[in-house]
Amino acid sequence: MFQLSNLQWKSFFRSASIAGNLFSKIIMFFGIIYVTLMSLALGFIHGVGVSVTNPEAEKIADPFLWINKEIIYIIGYLIVIRYLFQKIPILNIRSLLLTPLKKSMIIRYAMHQTIFSIFNLALIIYLLIFSAFVNLETDSGNLFLWNVSIILIIYITNFLNILLNKKDKLVFVLFVLLTVLKILEYNMIVDLSVYSEMIFYSFYETPILVFVPLLLLVYTYYYVMMFFRNNLSIDTGLSMKVKEGKMNNFDWLNRFGSAAIFLKNDLRLITRAKRARSTTIMGILFVLYGLIFMVFDDLYGETGEFFGLFFSTAGFMFTFCGMVPSWDSKHYPLMMCQNITYLDYLKSKWYLGIIGTILTTILALIIYSYFGLYYIIVLVCCSCYNLGVNSYMTLWSGAFNRAAIDLESNKNAFGDKKSFNSKTLLLIIPQLILPMLIFYFVSVVYDRYIAAYCVGAIGIFGIFLRNIFFKIILKTYKSQKYSALSAYKQTN
Amino acid sequence: MITFKNLKKSYAKNVVLDIDLLEIPKGQAFGLVGNNGAGKTTMFSCLLDLIKPTKGIVTNNEINVRESEDWKTFSSAYLDESFLIGYLMPEEYFYFIGELRNVKEKEVNEFLKQFEDLFNGEILGGKKYIRDLSKGNQKKVGIVAALIGSPSVIILDEPFANLDPTTQIRLKKIIKKLSTYNRVTVLISSHDLQDVTEVSERIVLLEKGKIIKDIKTSEKTLKELESYFTKE
Numbered sequence: 148m149f150q151l152s153n154l155q156w157k158s159f160f161r162s163a164s165i166a167g168n169l170f171s172k173i174i175m176f177f178g179i180i181y182v183t184l185m186s187l188a189l190g191f192i193h194g195v196g197v198s199v200t201n202p203e204a205e206k207i208a209d210p211f212l213w214i215n216k217e218i219i220y221i222i223g224y225l226i227v228i229r230y231l232f233q234k235i236p237i238l239n240i241r242s243l244l245l246t247p248l249k250k251s252m253i254i255r256y257a258m259h260q261t262i263f264s265i266f267n268l269a270l271i272i273y274l275l276i277f278s279a280f281v282n283l284e285t286d287s288g289n290l291f292l293w294n295v296s297i298i299l300i301i302y303i304t305n306f307l308n309i310l311l312n313k314k315d316k317l318v319f320v321l322f323v324l325l326t327v328l329k330i331l332e333y334n335m336i337v338d339l340s341v342y343s344e345m346i347f348y349s350f351y352e353t354p355i356l357v358f359v360p361l362l363l364l365v366y367t368y369y370y371v372m373m374f375f376r377n378n379l380s381i382d383t384g385l386s387m388k389v390k391e392g393k394m395n396n397f398d399w400l401n402r403f404g405s406a407a408i409f410l411k412n413d414l415r416l417i418t419r420a421k422r423a424r425s426t427t428i429m430g431i432l433f434v435l436y437g438l439i440f441m442v443f444d445d446l447y448g449e450t451g452e453f454f455g456l457f458f459s460t461a462g463f464m465f466t467f468c469g470m471v472p473s474w475d476s477k478h479y480p481l482m483m484c485q486n487i488t489y490l491d492y493l494k495s496k497w498y499l500g501i502i503g504t505i506l507t508t509i510l511a512l513i514i515y516s517y518f519g520l521y522y523i524i525v526l527v528c529c530s531c532y533n534l535g536v537n538s539y540m541t542l543w544s545g546a547f548n549r550a551a552i553d554l555e556s557n558k559n560a561f562g563d564k565k566s567f568n569s570k571t572l573l574l575i576i577p578q579l580i581l582p583m584l585i586f587y588f589v590s591v592v593y594d595r596y597i598a599a600y601c602v603g604a605i606g607i608f609g610i611f612l613r614n615i616f617f618k619i620i621l622k623t624y625k626s627q628k629y630s631a632l633s634a635y636k637q638t639n
Numbered sequence: 640m641i642t643f644k645n646l647k648k649s650y651a652k653n654v655v656l657d658i659d660l661l662e663i664p665k666g667q668a669f670g671l672v673g674n675n676g677a678g679k680t681t682m683f684s685c686l687l688d689l690i691k692p693t694k695g696i697v698t699n700n701e702i703n704v705r706e707s708e709d710w711k712t713f714s715s716a717y718l719d720e721s722f723l724i725g726y727l728m729p730e731e732y733f734y735f736i737g738e739l740r741n742v743k744e745k746e747v748n749e750f751l752k753q754f755e756d757l758f759n760g761e762i763l764g765g766k767k768y769i770r771d772l773s774k775g776n777q778k779k780v781g782i783v784a785a786l787i788g789s790p791s792v793i794i795l796d797e798p799f800a801n802l803d804p805t806t807q808i809r810l811k812k813i814i815k816k817l818s819t820y821n822r823v824t825v826l827i828s829s830h831d832l833q834d835v836t837e838v839s840e841r842i843v844l845l846e847k848g849k850i851i852k853d854i855k856t857s858e859k860t861l862k863e864l865e866s867y868f869t870k871e
Contacts, residue, residue, distance in 0.1 A: 393766070394728055408738045412724065419726040419768065481722040484687050485739045486711045486788070554726060554770075629691045636721070 179265050186269040190276025210281050212344060215351075219343035222300060223325045225270065229308040230318045233266050254375045258368075261305055270301050292354035297347070299360035306367045310374060405487070409495035410502075416474060417467075420554040423474065426467050430503070433462020434511050441518065449595050450587045456522065457529040457582060459511045463503035464533055465578075468541045471496045476551035476635040483632065490621055493542060497617075500538045504530060524596065528603030532582050535609030539616040540578045546623040549634040640664050641686065641792065641824065646695035648681055648848070656681045656848040658695075663826070663841075665700075665791070668818035670839030670856075671828040672864065678848040679828040680718065683794050686826075687716055699792060715740075716794035717781040725770030729762045729780050732769060733787060740788030747787060754783050757809050775801050782810065786817075793817065794826045799834045807834065814838045832868070836861045 196210040243253050261267075274294055281290075311318065331337040350356050395418070397411040416423045440455030458465075475482055482492060508530040515522040582602045589598035609616070641663040648656040656678040663669050671679050684690045685697050688704040696703055699710040716722065724732055737747040751763065761776055769780060778801050785793055798814075799807050815838055817823040829835040835842060836856055844852040844867065852867070854860055 394731060408735060412727065412735060415731065416726055478721050478724045480687075480689055480718065481724070483689060484711065484714070484716050484722070485736070486741075487739050488708050488711075629689075632689055 182265055182269045183272060186273040187276055190273040191280055193273075194277040194280030196282070210277075211351075212348070214277065214281075215344045215347040216340035217343070218297065218347050219339060220325060220329060221270075222304060223321060225266070225301070226304050226307065226311075227318055227322045227325070229266055229304060230311055230314075233261070233264060233308055251372065251376055254372055258306065258309065258371065261309065262302075264305070267301055267305055271298055274298065289351050289354050292357050293347075293351040296350040296357045296360050299357070299364045303360065303364050303367050306364075306371045310371055403498060405491050406495035406498045408487075409492065410499060413474070413495075413499050416554075422552060422554060423467070426470065427463070430463035430466040431507065431510070433466070434459045434507055434514065436462065437511070437515060441515075449590055450583060453525060453529075453586050453590075453595075453599070454579070454583055456511070456515065456525050457532075457579070459515070460504060460508045460526060460530045461533045461537060461579075463507045464500050464537055464541055467503060468496070468500040468538075469544075470548070470550075470552065471499075471542060471545045472631070473545075473548050473550055473552045474554075477554060479632055479635050483628065489624060489628075490617065493617070493620060493624060496545075497538055497542055500541060501534060504533050504538070521596070521599075525599045528599040528606070529582075531603040531606030531610075533606070535606035535612075536582075537578050539609065539620060543616075543620050543623060546620070546627045546631075549631065551635045640698075640700065641826075642696075642698045643682070643685070644696045644698070646682075646685060646697060647693050648678075648685065648690065649693050654848055656685070656692075658682070658848075658850060661843070661850065661853075663824060665824055666818060666822035667824055667841060668814065668839045669824070669826045670835040670842040671826065671845060672830070672832060672835055672842060673828075673845035674868075676847075677845040679845060680796055681848070682845070683716070683718060683796055683826065683828065686794065687714075687718075710792075713790055714792040714794070715785045715788070715790040716796075717778075717785040717798070718794070718796040720777060720781070722781050722785075723769050723777055725768065727769055728767070729765070729769060729772070732780060733784055736784045736787050740790070742788045750787060751783070754779075757783070757806060757813075759806075775803060775806070778802060779806065786813075789821070790823070792824045792826070796828050797830065798827055799829055799831055811838050832861060832864045836864070 193210055193214060196213075244250075274297055278290055278294055328337065328339045332339055350360075395411075395415055397414055400407040400410050400414070403410055417427050418424065437452070437455035437459040440452045472479065472482075483489075508526060511526050512523060515526060582605075585602055585605070586595075586598045589601050643658045643661040645660075646656060646658045647654065655676070671682065673679055681690065685692050686699065686704065688697075691705075696705075698704065699714060702710045704710050724735070727735065733747050733751060734744050737744065742750070751758075755763075757779060762772070762780060769777060772780065778798075782795060782798055785795065795814075798810060802810065811834065814825055814827065818825050818840070825838075827835065827839065840856055842852070842854050842856055842860060842864070843850055844854075844864065852863075854863065
């Protein structure tokens, strides 16, 4: 076991992008603190019985009954969230196969790494705090065993998650099912929570039932272990699933001239590489981001609303284009040697951002035009700013992007699924703060219409400065070329 | 003509490449041999402007590769897998390279016909992305792509490694033909002394970044090289 931890430790500290890695770890650290505090707070609030969404509303009459009703959803969504965000333990298993370590030990080591994952700890903290504050007039022994049962169930989902790898459709169905049931429950058509209460309350009433989740957990644990034990050879579990390829022509893109050559490839990238696909989907989902601010109108005010709409049109640019040129990191030397100038290459990436932004803007216009003329104006102005300023800024910041993306990493059973890069998230902050400040101050002094026009005007101004911007961008990229090449090479 | 002049590359105090003057005339089949770490790939990378030399100038057809990108119009290379795009099908990759070099899809198809036996039915018309091909087949794709658009300078790093014997023999024929009939400057590096002597007119032996030998290939060359490497 010790040797294995040692390997992981080394791979972390000796990686080329140690600075970036450390940085993401720090961001993650704050994320963990945030989640922990949230679980503490929620545990307390629910335990005492105050409603979260509306503090003035009546108290939850019986918090313990309430949690038994809701717990089926908590567990269900936990499975979905785990699937999306929890990192499956990666170990360079191939190279360990021939070492004298027992196979089952390698697998157990990988599995045990998940035990202290934040996804488990946050819920445990929540449950314990909840139990500490819940006002129950009966046996604390029963309550304790109820907690044990629930924690055991949480761990069942933990190990199931390792098995669920690559079952996108299944998890999606679960998500839709849960959401539909919740909506039906809300409208009092079907009530799943009754059954949830029946099942989970019985863990409290009849504490001996704790053996059910316990046995299930043991079974799941050994099932997962045996599954990988039997598949741990390079032609089965560790082999790559070869998908049948399909040719795509995309001839209609030819109207974009020399940039079209690269645009075609980028489209193929999006359709064929999982990482690129999920990033694009995320970018498109950002279109809905503004809705959050529209719903909680009073809470966020005009600037908040503007921020939401701004993000709605910029989602694709920030997520997908924020990772340019990392998408080409695997074949960056090829790009640097081909019969194409650096400028043309960068322009094609710029076009991609422009097309993406226009498409997301159209989508956003369809959705938000329902709310009135003001929102149409805001969207168009935000879009202008994104096209005229952020398109350059995003491309420019890419020159310093050293994070290589391994497009094929999703293929192993123990592949890395983490598709967030906190570094790119941080780089987009300056691109957001400026338009927000402009909007805020102008809307305070004049009004929100003029404020939106101001932001839009800057964007239009930027569109005309294309050549100047590109000169700067090209110069930066050229000066960063060699260090980018060597950074990408190390990770490859 | 390709010229390396006072070229020096060092990492900290460790000199990995140190060439006073090396001139490769147009149309020459040029072979580079040396042990691991001799500086072969570094030399090619300097020529392709992939790494920045500590000192010195590399010119390709009178163009300083650091100052202008014009050499890209007539040069092509295959150094390693980073010259492939994994998520493309081989055909798409060929068309992509073709488009960059102003060769139309039809012409690419025409061009690929001569490699049908080299591909052995495993590459074209298949349903695999390049990332799913075997290492050897990936290499074939990369090398053939480097020949698209009749470039006048072709740089291949270790082209024979990982290939099966049949392919090696065919590839040697192709390389020979390029330099003798088409006046293409071909630069290859190899660990296999026999392969490299078979295809190149001139062989340079590198060790620790320095040129040790510069030989015009003859019947004695292979022996000469072998005796050098068996020494020590």
